[in-house]
Amino acid sequence: xxxxxxxxxxxxxxxxxxxxxxxxxxxxxxxxxxxxxxxxxxxxxxxxxxxxxxxxxxxxxxxxxxxxxxxxxxxxxxxxxxxxxxxxxxxxxxxxxxxxxxxxxxxxxxxxxxxxxxxxxxxxxxxxxxxxxxxxxxxxxxxxxxxxxxxxxxxxxxxxxxxxxxxxxxxxxxxxxxxxxxxxxxxxxxxxxxxxxxxxxxxxxxxxxxxxxxxxxxxxxxxxxxxxxxxxxxxxxxxxxxxxxxxxxxxxxxxxxxxxxxxxxxxxxxxxxxxxxxxxxxxxxxxxxxxxxxxxxxxxxxxxxxxxxxxxxxxxxxxxxxxxxxxxxxxxxxxxxxxxxxxxxxxxxxxxxxxxxxxxxxxxxxxxxxxxxxxxxxxxxxxxxxx
Amino acid sequence: xxxxxxxxxxxxxxxxxxxxxxxxxxxxxxxxxxxxxxxxxxxxxxxxxxxxxxxxxxxxxxxxxxxxxxxxxxxxxxxxxxxxxxxxxxxxxxxxxxxxxxxxxxxxxxxxxxxxxxxxxxxxxxxxxxxxxxxxxxxxxxxxxxxxxxxxxxxxxxxxxxxxxxxxxxxxxxxxxxxxxxxxxxxxxxxxxxxxxxxxxxxxxxxxxxxxxxxxxxxxxxxxxxxxxxxxxxxxxxxxxxxxxxxxxxxxxxxxxxxxxxxxxxxxxxxxxxxxxxxxxxxxxxxxxxxxxxxxxxxxxxxxxxxxxxxxxxxxxxxxxxxxxxxxxxxxxxxxxxxxxxxxxxxxxxxxxxxxxxxxxxxxxxxxxxxxxxxxxxxxxxxxxxx
Numbered sequence: 001x002x003x004x005x006x007x008x009x010x011x012x013x014x015x016x017x018x019x020x021x022x023x024x025x026x027x028x029x030x031x032x033x034x035x036x037x038x039x040x041x042x043x044x045x046x047x048x049x050x051x052x053x054x055x056x057x058x059x060x061x062x063x064x065x066x067x068x069x070x071x072x073x074x075x076x077x078x079x080x081x082x083x084x085x086x087x088x089x090x091x092x093x094x095x096x097x098x099x100x101x102x103x104x105x106x107x108x109x110x111x112x113x114x115x116x117x118x119x120x121x122x123x124x125x126x127x128x129x130x131x132x133x134x135x136x137x138x139x140x141x142x143x144x145x146x147x148x149x150x151x152x153x154x155x156x157x158x159x160x161x162x163x164x165x166x167x168x169x170x171x172x173x174x175x176x177x178x179x180x181x182x183x184x185x186x187x188x189x190x191x192x193x194x195x196x197x198x199x200x201x202x203x204x205x206x207x208x209x210x211x212x213x214x215x216x217x218x219x220x221x222x223x224x225x226x227x228x229x230x231x232x233x234x235x236x237x238x239x240x241x242x243x244x245x246x247x248x249x250x251x252x253x254x255x256x257x258x259x260x261x262x263x264x265x266x267x268x269x270x271x272x273x274x275x276x277x278x279x280x281x282x283x284x285x286x287x288x289x290x291x292x293x294x295x296x297x298x299x300x301x302x303x304x305x306x307x308x309x310x311x312x313x314x315x316x317x318x319x320x321x322x323x324x325x326x327x328x329x330x331x332x333x334x335x336x337x338x339x340x341x342x343x344x345x346x347x348x349x350x351x352x353x354x355x356x357x358x359x360x361x362x363x364x365x366x367x368x369x370x371x372x373x374x375x376x377x378x379x380x381x382x383x384x385x386x387x
Numbered sequence: 388x389x390x391x392x393x394x395x396x397x398x399x400x401x402x403x404x405x406x407x408x409x410x411x412x413x414x415x416x417x418x419x420x421x422x423x424x425x426x427x428x429x430x431x432x433x434x435x436x437x438x439x440x441x442x443x444x445x446x447x448x449x450x451x452x453x454x455x456x457x458x459x460x461x462x463x464x465x466x467x468x469x470x471x472x473x474x475x476x477x478x479x480x481x482x483x484x485x486x487x488x489x490x491x492x493x494x495x496x497x498x499x500x501x502x503x504x505x506x507x508x509x510x511x512x513x514x515x516x517x518x519x520x521x522x523x524x525x526x527x528x529x530x531x532x533x534x535x536x537x538x539x540x541x542x543x544x545x546x547x548x549x550x551x552x553x554x555x556x557x558x559x560x561x562x563x564x565x566x567x568x569x570x571x572x573x574x575x576x577x578x579x580x581x582x583x584x585x586x587x588x589x590x591x592x593x594x595x596x597x598x599x600x601x602x603x604x605x606x607x608x609x610x611x612x613x614x615x616x617x618x619x620x621x622x623x624x625x626x627x628x629x630x631x632x633x634x635x636x637x638x639x640x641x642x643x644x645x646x647x648x649x650x651x652x653x654x655x656x657x658x659x660x661x662x663x664x665x666x667x668x669x670x671x672x673x674x675x676x677x678x679x680x681x682x683x684x685x686x687x688x689x690x691x692x693x694x695x696x697x698x699x700x701x702x703x704x705x706x707x708x709x710x711x712x713x714x715x716x717x718x719x720x721x722x723x724x725x726x727x728x729x730x731x732x733x734x735x736x737x738x739x740x741x742x743x744x745x746x747x748x749x750x751x752x753x754x755x756x757x758x759x760x761x762x763x764x765x766x767x768x769x770x771x772x773x774x
Contacts, residue, residue: 001625001626002402003403004401005398005399007397009394009395010394012391012393012394014390014391014392015388015390208626211610212630212633215607216637218606223598239595242596243598247599258399259401
């Protein structure tokens with residue numbers, strides 16, 4: 001086990017009707033708040049009204065910025081930064097999924113910085129200060145509700161880049177599974193894939209002595225897999241929605257990283273695709289992860305065999321662990337297909353015309369991954385496998 | 388899944404040489420510190436000197452109170468409270484295991500209270516304020532390093548009672564598995580039993596929709612079981628010591644309680660034994676838990692069969708799940724015996740002369756447990772089974 005520091009103080013308020021507590025939780029951080037959200041769905045569902053009412057009951061002055069798109073844009077982040085600076089706001093309340101939360105995190109850092117907020121994403125400047133953030137989660141997927149990271153897209157050049165800081169971790173996350181009943185199937189499946197990918201990135205490590213975190217990863221993956229079809233077949237199944245929602249947080253709250261170095265190449269390889277093509281991040285991951293696995297599994301066949309056995313119930317073939325490993329990868333692909341996810345670029349009508357450019361952009365700062373270090377030509381080959 | 392609130396902000400600093408960071412971590416809480424510890428073992432091992440040096444490097448003024456015994460006593464807590472009040476101390480650093488940390492938590496609350504600190508344990512007064520606490524953990528067992536609870540024994544009447552508050556949760560916990568190499572086998576085994584018991588108390592719930600937390604409980608139990616004999620056979624095995632140490636925290640940091648109500652009767656039933664007889668808490672749990680299981684398993688045979696199957700690798704006998712359940716309980720007893728724990732009161736030379744008194748004391752405030760509510764006569768019968 002590697003040395004580690006772990007601290008995650010986000011207050012989780014989980015369950016039915018918990019959104020009614022948003023005013024009470026927010027007032028601890030000040031009287032002037034930026035309410036940040038995406039499209040109109042929170043207005044249609046009535047969530048917007050519930051939240052405004054709760055905030056008003058605590059005499060909180062609300063400034064609004066809606067319009068966050070999937071793969072959130074730096075242009076809107078800049079608007080948010082300007083609003084926070086102009087009105088000297090105390091707190092940002094993100095109502096939505098990963099894109100809204102990531103956008104809020106970028107605003108939170110940008111509002112405390114003299115320069116341009118994109119500097120944090122290029123490495124030009126480190127994040128040092130942040131406004132406090134709270135979350136009402138409506139899409140379980142990104143795990144951003146308790147994480148320290150944010151991913152934002154710059155429309156100039158379609159760069160999709162990540163940054164992070166411990167001060168970006170939300171102060172609280174209100175999570176009511178009922179709010180996820182109305183998520184369309186495709187978005188539900190994308191979320192499921194995203195949270196599984198967060199665990200897989202951590203699972204494939206070169207550290208050998210990680211039994212507890214291996215088992216915790218496997219436990220969370222199995223729970224997600226077992227509940228995926230239930231929520232797709234019966235979107236208002238509270239028990240299954242709750243399992244998926246809480247699993248999405250556990251997948252990405254850093255517990256599963258303790259004592260091990262994860263990989264993260266697949267996320268970077270996918271970011272180039274969803275940066276250019278604007279496809280859903282989850283769908284991109286369902287395409288890239290199996291391709292990445294097929295490219296790297298020989299690096300540690302035993303780990304892939306363990307994954308196949310413990311997560312996908314593939315019987316261990318001790319005479320042919322490679323077969324066991326490959327069966328596990330196939331089972332994962334079949335699972336992604338079964339929940340309506342693509343597992344090839346062809347299925348989302350992406351051709352090979354940008355492969356060279358994406359491979360170059362993905363690796364222009366440094367090689368990707370830790371389990372196996374990937375250079376430009378490796379990434380190119382993974383795009384080929386994913387065709 | 389039940390509604391829940393979960394927040395655990397303790398900073399975990401885990402790994403080799405991490406005790407060297409104690410001064411740097413402590414100085415954030417003030418210049419005047421109470422160093423609280425048990426017997427002389429930290430002086431023999433050199434840990435005491437390492438800590439003093441690190442604190443001095445940060446110009447921290449150190450007041451000392453050693454002498455915490457297993458089943459920490461209210462008399463020493465009162466001494467600590469007086470010291471903190473007299474010298475207006477800022478911070479308490481607990482160096483040791485659960486007893487030292489629990490004693491420190493009681494001091495931390497008592498120092499901010501006008502009345503007598505035992506009031507918190509009788510329910511006479513609730514905890515409202517606490518001094519901040521830090522921990523250097525030397526015995527993985529109690530999970531007190533990130534928990535909100537404390538258990539203290541009052542020598543007048545030998546009452547062993549618990550209390551807790553979110554402000555009792557330590558600010559940081561420094562955990563170096565190397566510091567546990569010198570733990571005697573018996574103490575190591577008691578710790579293993581204690582952490583397993585913390586999980587079992589949570590595992591046996593009446594809430595049906597708890598797949599994620601069930602699996603996380605099972606993952607942690609399996610890790611502890613798989614590493615127990617390794618650390619007993621090879622006390623300096625870093626990898627296994629690390630698995631056990633981190634599992635002990637996960638067992639009791641409240642993650643495994645999310646969305647479910649645990650039982651906790653076995654802890655209360657055991658407290659009466661170790662309150663009177665001063666045997667190790669872990670040994671008492673190894674005796675009481677199997678007895679409790681035999682008394683209550685019919686309440687939910689399927690849950691006990693799942694436990695047998697997933698934790699103890701007992702094949703499910705779908706024609707006789709009761710047999711599966713009982714085989715699991717037997718396997719657990721065999722495991723406790725195999726690590727040198729007693730599983731009957733006779734093995735620790737405790738007769739039945741206090742059964743009636745203990746059953747009465749254990750239930751004098753309210754019935755015990757949640758999975759099955761236990762009254763005085765039930766507790767008496769469990770002591771009989773444990774004979």
